[in-house]
Amino acid sequence: MDSIQQRLGRAFDPAELRRIKRLWVRHSIAEDRRDIDGLIATLAPDCASELVPTGQRWEGHVGARAFYAELFRAFPDNRFALTEIVVGPQGVFEVATLTGTNEGSWGGAPPSGLPIALEVLILFPWDPATQRFHGERIWFDRGTVGA
Secondary structure (H helix, E strand, O other), X not given: OOOXXXXXXXXXXXXXXXXXXXXXXXXXXXXXXXXXXXXXXXXXXXXXXXXXXXXXXEXXXXXXXXXXXXXXXXXXXXXXXXXXXXXXXXXXXXXXXXEEEOOOOEOOEOOOOOEEXXXXXXXXEEEOOOOEEEEEEEEOOHHHOOO
16 A cells, blocks of 8 residues: 555545545445445455454455455444545545444454444545555444443
8 A cells, every 4th residue: 555645645636536436335335235245346456454443454355255244244234324424535534323233243342132333433545556445444442342
């Protein structure tokens, strides 16, 4: 991935911003449908999915498949309610509330069987070379998972 200086130096090209936004919409629709193949189609081959608070990381398309399978097992009825979004040449940053029933382990916590409402901050870094996202970096309060 490019350095932060290189990412900050990216130009604001309206056509590229539209491509980034459209790809994020495709990603979101695929996630709502639990369509792992659709999700993978939005990611660069060398992508990484990361839960920053736990240090868990899944790499490449194989890792991304495992990440989404675990997420969908942990919260089979999950929904993301978007509250903030920023689209720029560096990618997409969103704030959302993840709701669902915690039926599987996630984020290092065992399943509680209880409903959750977890605020998540997610960065989708843009990879200009592949015109795909370089994965997802997710932040959340660990104290609210399995509580």
